[in-house]
Amino acid sequence: MTTKEAAAAYEAEHVAEHRGRPVAVFNPHDKPVDELPRIYGFNNGGDPRTFLSAVLLAEDGTHLGGHACSSEGYMPADLGILEGTRPDRHEQFRQHYPEGYRMEFVGFDKVQSHSGLLAAYKLNQAKRGDDNDE
Numbered sequence: 001m002t003t004k005e006a007a008a009a010y011e012a013e014h015v016a017e018h019r020g021r022p023v024a025v026f027n028p029h030d031k032p033v034d035e036l037p038r039i040y041g042f043n044n045g046g047d048p049r050t051f052l053s054a055v056l057l058a059e060d061g062t063h064l065g066g067h068a069c070s071s072e073g074y075m076p077a078d079l080g081i082l083e084g085t086r087p088d089r090h091e092q093f094r095q096h097y098p099e100g101y102r103m104e105f106v107g108f109d110k111v112q113s114h115s116g117l118l119a120a121y122k123l124n125q126a127k128r129g130d131d132n133d134e
Helices: 004-018 072-078 087-096 108-113 115-128
Strands: 038-046 052-058 063-069 101-106
Touching: 038 063, 038 072, 038 108, 038 115, 052 072, 052 115, 063 072, 063 087, 087 101, 108 115
Parallel strands: 038 101
Antiparallel strands: 038 052, 052 063
């Protein structure tokens, strides 16, 4: 177990280490990046005293994974959103979108208003047979 101060210092170091790193893009056919489908990583909430739920959702509604994080600050790297992070996850992403993709992180404060993520979520729910339009 660590102290709150030590945890905050470690998180600040982690965030500083990744600051300025671009989002990951897989573009084997050199298409305009704006034309590539997105894979959204987002903070799906939870209890900040324990763990938050980080989720990966493809633009087409396919769930591509998740991760338990102690803070939103770790999510972009833990989910593979940032260039050079989590090559293991990108193997799966490339299988799903072999023609290319781009990553995007959506923080908890934007989840309910992000039109792209909301559209992907609606497709996800339709795939599950739970499309309630609510």
